[in-house]
Amino acid sequence: MAFKIAVVSGKGGTGKTTVSVSLSNYFQRLWGAAVHLVDCDVEEPNTALFFPEKNMRSVAPVYQEIPETDLERCTFCRECSTYCSYNAIVVLPSVKFAQVDPNLCHSCGACLHACKEDALHLYQKQVGELRHYKVGATLKISEAELTIGSAMQTFLIRELKKTIGGDSDLIIYDAPPGMSCSVVATLSDVDLVLVVAEPTPFGVHDMCLTLDLLKELDLPHGVVVNKAGMGNDQIYEVLERYQTPVFGRIPFNRDFAHAYAQGLLSSLDDDPMLKWFRRILFEIERRMPAYERVDHSER
Amino acid sequence: MKTVITAAGNNVSAAFDKRFGRAAWFCVYDHANGALAFEKNDFADAQGGAGTKVSELMVEWGVGKVISGDFGPKAKDLLDRFKVQMVVVEEDATVETLLERIKKQ
Numbered sequence: 001m002a003f004k005i006a007v008v009s010g011k012g013g014t015g016k017t018t019v020s021v022s023l024s025n026y027f028q029r030l031w032g033a034a035v036h037l038v039d040c041d042v043e044e045p046n047t048a049l050f051f052p053e054k055n056m057r058s059v060a061p062v063y064q065e066i067p068e069t070d071l072e073r074c075t076f077c078r079e080c081s082t083y084c085s086y087n088a089i090v091v092l093p094s095v096k097f098a099q100v101d102p103n104l105c106h107s108c109g110a111c112l113h114a115c116k117e118d119a120l121h122l123y124q125k126q127v128g129e130l131r132h133y134k135v136g137a138t139l140k141i142s143e144a145e146l147t148i149g150s151a152m153q154t155f156l157i158r159e160l161k162k163t164i165g166g167d168s169d170l171i172i173y174d175a176p177p178g179m180s181c182s183v184v185a186t187l188s189d190v191d192l193v194l195v196v197a198e199p200t201p202f203g204v205h206d207m208c209l210t211l212d213l214l215k216e217l218d219l220p221h222g223v224v225v226n227k228a229g230m231g232n233d234q235i236y237e238v239l240e241r242y243q244t245p246v247f248g249r250i251p252f253n254r255d256f257a258h259a260y261a262q263g264l265l266s267s268l269d270d271d272p273m274l275k276w277f278r279r280i281l282f283e284i285e286r287r288m289p290a291y292e293r294v295d296h297s298e299r
Numbered sequence: 300m301k302t303v304i305t306a307a308g309n310n311v312s313a314a315f316d317k318r319f320g321r322a323a324w325f326c327v328y329d330h331a332n333g334a335l336a337f338e339k340n341d342f343a344d345a346q347g348g349a350g351t352k353v354s355e356l357m358v359e360w361g362v363g364k365v366i367s368g369d370f371g372p373k374a375k376d377l378l379d380r381f382k383v384q385m386v387v388v389e390e391d392a393t394v395e396t397l398l399e400r401i402k403k404q
Contacts, residue, residue, distance in 0.1 A: 081355075087348025090355045095381060101373060104348045 002036065003288050004171045006190040010206030012177035014198045015226035015250070018260055019280075020174035021050045023194075026277045027170055028138045036168040039143035040186040041176040042128060042156045048141050050263050054133040062144065062159050063124040064152055066105050067112060069098040073119035080111035080120060103151065127152040130160055140168060154185040161189070179206075179213050187214075192287055193221035194247060194280075200231035204238055211242050220287060222247035224280055248280035300363040302328045304397050309337040311395040315388065317368020320350030326394050327360065328401065335398075350374030357383050366397055 007020045020037060027033040039047035048054060067080075069089075076093040088104035089111060090097070100111070102125055112120050127150040133141040144160040146153060153176075164171060175186040187193065193214055197207035207223065214221045223239055228249040239246055250256075253272055305322035307314040316322035325338045342349040350370070354377035357365060364384040378385055388397065 087342065087345055087352045090351055090377065092355060092358050092381070094359060094361075097381075101348070101351055103373075104351065 008175040010210035033169040045143040067120040083110040083114035199235040247283035305367040319367040
């Protein structure tokens with residue numbers, strides 16, 4: 001089984017993708033590990049953009065099953081509407097009207113159970129697309145993109161995760177920003193969580209919310225302080241108070257930011273970040289069970 | 300015909316609530332007999348679909364006109380379909396002020 005790491009942040013723009021992409025590069029380079037990088041930010045997946053040399057392996061639509069009312073059979077009894085927790089069904093007996101709003105429906109199936117007249121039939125509505133890529137022999141990348149207008153983020157993330165096999169040494173989930181359901185769906189089955197935080201007041205505030213969530217979910221985690229040197233040192237006092245381990249710091253580096261903006265993270269020649277990431281990899285390894293397939297000879 | 304004014308409270312001195320689906324109360328005025336009723340909005344705190352469900356109520360109550368501050372797209376679709384007139388009022392007012400205005404019409 002692959003070891004699963006989620007990279008989360010709370011605040012957007014702290015460096016989740018930077019850290020996810022860099023980790024997948026260093027795990028391959030320094031450990032010779034086979035890595036599967038999974039972009040769970042289904043609203044705007046961007047991880048794959050950093051690998052222009054990728055080869056597309058497959059593309060598949062993801063469908064949600066939505067009930068449709070058959071007005072010939074419907075007796076307008078309102079049972080389905082009463083059962084629906086998402087207020088997705090409108091039934092107007094006075095004008096003999098019944099409709100399921102596909103944008104509110106969560107495909108839970110309660111209405112189908114409620115209907116005694118067989119007046120609801122399922123149809124398929126596309127909510128997104130799954131894409132799988134391969135980069136060289138040791139990196140797989142997978143992403144999902146939500147159809148515009150759909151609110152089925154967590155469903156799509158779960159569908160994406162179902163397609164991820166366990167044949168790599170490491171699976172890295174690049175989480176969506178925030179702390180909402182999409183993030184919880186991303187975290188559902190991980191072994192270790194990396195919180196990428198930036199040392200600004202806003203960054204610290206959102207990091208605390210994230211740490212509270214991880215405590216609630218009882219998931220092992222550590223913090224990577226990105227853009228270290230910016231803002232102030234308050235983050236370190238807060239982390240001490242939370243008794244949360246710091247897996248490493250990544251100093252703010254203009255060249256690195258420049259390379260990110262150009263999409264060149266995985267091809268930096270003069271690698272200014274190597275020594276900072278070595279420490280982070282070490283902290284991750286300490287928390288992993290022994291993996292025979294990982295080749296440590298280069299370390 | 301009935302007219303609904305979205306209200307923040309359950310009496311005429313309450314403020315006019317500018318939200319439609321998430322208004323706290325509905326002031327229902329019956330033009331035929333001058334009857335006035337206040338109905339609590341059970342969907343005010345719904346996670347989603349408040350506008351849809353409240354539109355459903357309006358049709359079932361036989362409301363011809365709704366006065367509120369704004370209508371969401373799903374509510375608009377339904378109210379349009381069943382010919383419920385939507386009146387958007389942007390000013391701060393009490394329910395009483397708006398009620399006097401519609402009674403004069």
